Amino acid sequence: MVEELAVLRALHYVFRGSYRQWDSNWEHELYDGKYLADDEFLYHFRMDCSCVMQLNSLIEDDQEFSGFSGKLGKRASMLHLMVLLKFLGSYGNEAALQKLGLMLGISKEAVNNYVRRACNAILDHREQVIKWPSIEE
Numbered sequence: 001m002v003e004e005l006a007v008l009r010a011l012h013y014v015f016r017g018s019y020r021q022w023d024s025n026w027e028h029e030l031y032d033g034k035y036l037a038d039d040e041f042l043y044h045f046r047m048d049c050s051c052v053m054q055l056n057s058l059i060e061d062d063q064e065f066s067g068f069s070g071k072l073g074k075r076a077s078m079l080h081l082m083v084l085l086k087f088l089g090s091y092g093n094e095a096a097l098q099k100l101g102l103m104l105g106i107s108k109e110a111v112n113n114y115v116r117r118a119c120n121a122i123l124d125h126r127e128q129v130i131k132w133p134s135i136e137e
Contacts, residue, residue: 030082045086045089052082055081055122056081058128059118059124059125060078062120064080064117064118065117077118080114083115084114084118086104097109
């Protein structure tokens with residue numbers, strides 16, 4: 001029995017995956033209608049999914065995201081945008097960096113950087129995406 005236990009312990013290290021694998025919940029939230037319904041998406045991100053896609057198409061080629069390559073690649077702008085929208089739409093404990101990171105599959109330390117980059121990209125296009133109400137409105 002001791003030998004079998006030793007074999008099982010050895011196999012644990014052989015078949016072990018990488019130390020930390022980030023999931024891609026944000027992709028399911030965005031593209032999979034079964035994972036997050038439209039009203040739930042609107043509740044979490046304060047924008048309709050189609051509006052998020054349009055905003056992303058506007059900022060995806062911004063220089064803020066040019067340093068991302070490899071696995072994240074072109075999806076960098078979408079993840080940044082979703083982190084920003086969730087951050088702006090949250091309050092209280094829901095705005096905690098750790099909760100935002102867990103929901104979207106990034107580390108809590110990266111949340112501030114993602115928010116900053118997405119804000120800079122949107123502000124580069126502020127004439128097209130931000131509209132202030134007129135006196136009549």
